[in-house]
Amino acid sequence: MESLTEQAPAAPKMGRVMRPWIQSWPSEERIGTPMDSTDTPSWQARRSIPALAVGAAICLAASMITVPRTVLATASNVQQRNMTTMPYPLMDSSMLMSYPGPTSKMTNILYGLNTLILTGFLGMAAVMVYAPKQFSIVMNRLAPQLPSERIVEVEKAVERIKPVNCTCQDRGKAITADQEEASQGYIGNKHPPSSMEECIKLHEEKRAHELNDSELVEMTLRGIIPFHALEKTLADTTRAVRIRRAVVSRTPGVHRESTLEGSLLPFEDYDYGRVFGSCAENVIGYMPIPVGVAGPIIIDGVSVFLPMSTTEGALIASTSRGAKALNGGGGVTTVVTGNGMTRAPVVSFQDVRRAGAAKDFIDSPEGQEVVKKAFDSTSRFGRLQRVTTKLAGSSLYLRFKATTGDAMGMNMISKGVQEALTVLSRDCGFNDMNIVSLSGNFCTDKKPAPINWIDGRGKGIVAEATVPKEIVEGTLKCTVDALCKLNISKNLVGSALAGSVGGNNAHAANMVAAIFLATGQDPAQVIGSANCMTLMEP
Numbered sequence: 001m002e003s004l005t006e007q008a009p010a011a012p013k014m015g016r017v018m019r020p021w022i023q024s025w026p027s028e029e030r031i032g033t034p035m036d037s038t039d040t041p042s043w044q045a046r047r048s049i050p051a052l053a054v055g056a057a058i059c060l061a062a063s064m065i066t067v068p069r070t071v072l073a074t075a076s077n078v079q080q081r082n083m084t085t086m087p088y089p090l091m092d093s094s095m096l097m098s099y100p101g102p103t104s105k106m107t108n109i110l111y112g113l114n115t116l117i118l119t120g121f122l123g124m125a126a127v128m129v130y131a132p133k134q135f136s137i138v139m140n141r142l143a144p145q146l147p148s149e150r151i152v153e154v155e156k157a158v159e160r161i162k163p164v165n166c167t168c169q170d171r172g173k174a175i176t177a178d179q180e181e182a183s184q185g186y187i188g189n190k191h192p193p194s195s196m197e198e199c200i201k202l203h204e205e206k207r208a209h210e211l212n213d214s215e216l217v218e219m220t221l222r223g224i225i226p227f228h229a230l231e232k233t234l235a236d237t238t239r240a241v242r243i244r245r246a247v248v249s250r251t252p253g254v255h256r257e258s259t260l261e262g263s264l265l266p267f268e269d270y271d272y273g274r275v276f277g278s279c280a281e282n283v284i285g286y287m288p289i290p291v292g293v294a295g296p297i298i299i300d301g302v303s304v305f306l307p308m309s310t311t312e313g314a315l316i317a318s319t320s321r322g323a324k325a326l327n328g329g330g331g332v333t334t335v336v337t338g339n340g341m342t343r344a345p346v347v348s349f350q351d352v353r354r355a356g357a358a359k360d361f362i363d364s365p366e367g368q369e370v371v372k373k374a375f376d377s378t379s380r381f382g383r384l385q386r387v388t389t390k391l392a393g394s395s396l397y398l399r400f401k402a403t404t405g406d407a408m409g410m411n412m413i414s415k416g417v418q419e420a421l422t423v424l425s426r427d428c429g430f431n432d433m434n435i436v437s438l439s440g441n442f443c444t445d446k447k448p449a450p451i452n453w454i455d456g457r458g459k460g461i462v463a464e465a466t467v468p469k470e471i472v473e474g475t476l477k478c479t480v481d482a483l484c485k486l487n488i489s490k491n492l493v494g495s496a497l498a499g500s501v502g503g504n505n506a507h508a509a510n511m512v513a514a515i516f517l518a519t520g521q522d523p524a525q526v527i528g529s530a531n532c533m534t535l536m537e538p
Helices: 018-023 041-081 093-098 105-130 132-142 177-183 196-204 213-221 227-234 237-250 315-327 352-363 365-376 410-427 450-455 469-475 480-497 508-519 523-529
Strands: 151-154 157-160 291-299 302-309 333-343 346-348 383-392 395-403 434-437 458-464
Touching (some): 213 227, 213 237, 227 237, 291 315, 302 315, 315 508, 333 410, 352 383, 365 383, 365 410, 395 410, 469 480, 508 523
Antiparallel strands (some): 151 157, 291 302, 346 395, 346 434, 383 395
16 A cells, blocks of 8 residues: 655644654654665564663663662661671671661652662663664654654554544544545545635535535534534535444544444445435445345245345244245235224313313214315325214323325324314314324324224234144144144233233244344334234134
């Protein structure tokens, strides 16, 4: 890889004397540049050995000069306090008695400090004299580096981080030279702006796409470019995702375990044009999930495969084994018992009397006809079946249930509900009615609720299959009696003890969720769609 390093400016202040002195020596070869024969680690090690030897000799000599005075002073104090103390093998009594008088503890401490300071300076001097290049390398590494000197190591390759060409250079430190070149941050031979004012001017002129990545990250962090509007601003969805990942990684004050820019979450080679303004906002990548097929399974005489997206090992395999067992008896027969999506707004009145009057009108045949006519006028597919009302104080809950064609139809039914409430307020004498919410949770949507289990929400289906004894024993590896007993003990009694609502099954949610993910359905709807009861008879 071609070297990306360049000669760095002088290091920050290190003292009026030390800094020019260090700069007068041979400067350290920058990381990433080729080393000559005298810059190899082995050469530097050999050159350091004499320096260390001379430094050690000087330190030893200084210790021999200064340390004995301290030791003798301490020993003299001890000897004069108690002449019967244990002997000193390295010093006889004549040496002790010839030493001039006792000294204080503070004097001994000062002698010791002088010894350490003197030996330290002498050792440093030896290193500076005999190995100036090594000393320069150490001091340069200890000195703080300027933004233009920052060196990062990426996959054993060294890259220089370019500073941002605007007033605040700290923000752009995570954009490397390779990344900036690859991003085609500016058009043609145009040089990037040199100040934040020019960046803002280009943004106001609808030319933000000409800025480089570092400048776009800085402007987004400052709030000049809206975080959610990068796709619209740049007209390049993939680049917008890359910039957003950088902004998330560098937003101050936000806790994060790791940096999103360096994460394994993929973001390239994806058609974000099908996502922007449709499926998701503030996109930072995509999550690849394996998609497999279970089956085939025979449903009402038609053999089909079931697409399933999951990361749970053996789920697809066990589903396929169940499909094989069901096919052994001729497949599955189904009956649709109910079909109707629900939405339940909540409205309020000044008092209970007015709320009760509205309930009575809506429950009457006349009221049902008025509401149905208003609802059906908003769609070619949405058709209202009925409206159920519940009164809670001065608040009235209306549960609309309607067919929506092949669509789930939440937007469709919400539009019809809005028109029905408008007609009730404008034409039916309830202009004092206040719409609190188009969804008052009496629907109820994406939450466990007995009303959905009893009255249904969406399509209600009953499926039946007959599995021969030999298939049960050969494929499922159990007997018919054992399987039926297990179903009663687990799916019926066990679920009842748990107080489960619509959970009288083994793991229907597993398969429903996998099919929803594979077909692009709303995974949150699994909470209602997986409500089912498993019954078995020998």
